[in-house]
Amino acid sequence: MPTIAMPTIAMAATPRDVSDLVGARAAGGETQLEQRGYVHIKTEKSNDRAWSYWWHSGRKQCLSVATVDGRYDAITDTPAADCNQRGGKSDGSAVAAGVAVAALIGAIALAHKSHNHDDGKHYDDDKTDAVYDRGFRDGLYNQSYHNYDRSDAYSRGYEAGTRQREDETSHRNGHRSGASGYTRSVNVSDLQGARASSADGELQSRGFRNVDALKSGNAAYTIWYNRDTRQCLQMAVADGRVDSLVDIGSSPNCR
Incomplete structure (x- = not known):
């Protein structure tokens, strides 16, 4: 029987x-890329x-970074x-890499799509x-809540990223990665849609304190x-009612 040659993927x-960044933690790698002149453009996700994608305007270079x-x-x-x-820069090896990725994993789902925004649309200006997107990535990768410019856009992004992370790790419901492995988290899902004043009282009665x-x-x-469960929650209130209540993992004030 003749041997069938399999195509080689370059x-x-x-x-x-x-x-030097291959193998680095995503948060540290992002900081290094920014220090080296790269700007984050977008993020895409598959199952695992x-x-x-990062752009260097001086070199006209686009990088694709896979995070696992x-x-x-x-x-x-x-x-x-x-x-x-x-x-900009584009050569045969980059094209080959693109073909290889497509052959190995198929179609890619965009992580930061417009449906991750509360209104279903991106913001009008790129800066906002x-x-x-910075908040979304921090929430998605379970990084500290770092809203240094006290921006509504960051808060909403962090909520969306946290929701996606929780959806992808739903098999661990009842436990938080930041808490002790044997400490069960406090359920607050029933407060969604509650009046803000009632929600405040309920959170206090369940062991939470307002820190920011x-x-x-x-x-x-x-x-x-x-403090007991080490849960750090962000509650958004609109029109006097709880619009969202999500575990953001950590914040400078949650300690």
């Missing part, structure tokens, strides 16, 4: 200036990994179009949308911490 090499279990698994050059740019607050537009945000 993989692109990691660019030298970022080769996320792809983020919170660490950078691979970094490759990719066509400028993947970073929503025209022209970038702040939202933010007012933005028609919405008010408060952060609640339970």
Whole structure:
């Protein structure tokens, strides 16, 4: 019987200036990429990994970064179009890498789609949308709540990222990664839609204390911490009722 030759898939090499970041934690890797002149453009996800795209305007270079279990698994050059740019660096190896990814995993689902926004749309200006995306990535990768400019966009992004992370780890319901492995979290799902004054009282009776607050537009945000379970919640209130109540994992004030 004749031997059937299987096609060989070529993989692109990691660019030298970022080769040291392969294996790094996603949060630290993002900081390093920003320090090296790259700007985050977008993030895409499949079942077991996320792809983020980074653009270097000086070099006209687009990077594709694959993240698995919170660490950078691979970094490759990719066509400028993947970073929503025209022209720029694109070679055969990048095209081959794109073909390889498509052959191995099929279609990719976009993580930060417009349906992750409460109104189903992106923000009108890129700066605000970038702040939202920063919050979304922090929530998705279970990073600390770091809303240093006290932005409504960051808060909403963090909520959306946290919701997606919780959906993807729903098999662990009843326990939090930040709490002790044997400490059960306090259920607060029944407070969704409750009057704000009632929700405040209920949270206090369940062991939470208010540690921060933010007012933005028609919405008010408060952060609640339970020292026993180490839950850090963000509650959004609109029109006097609880619009959302999510566990944001951590915050500088949750300690």
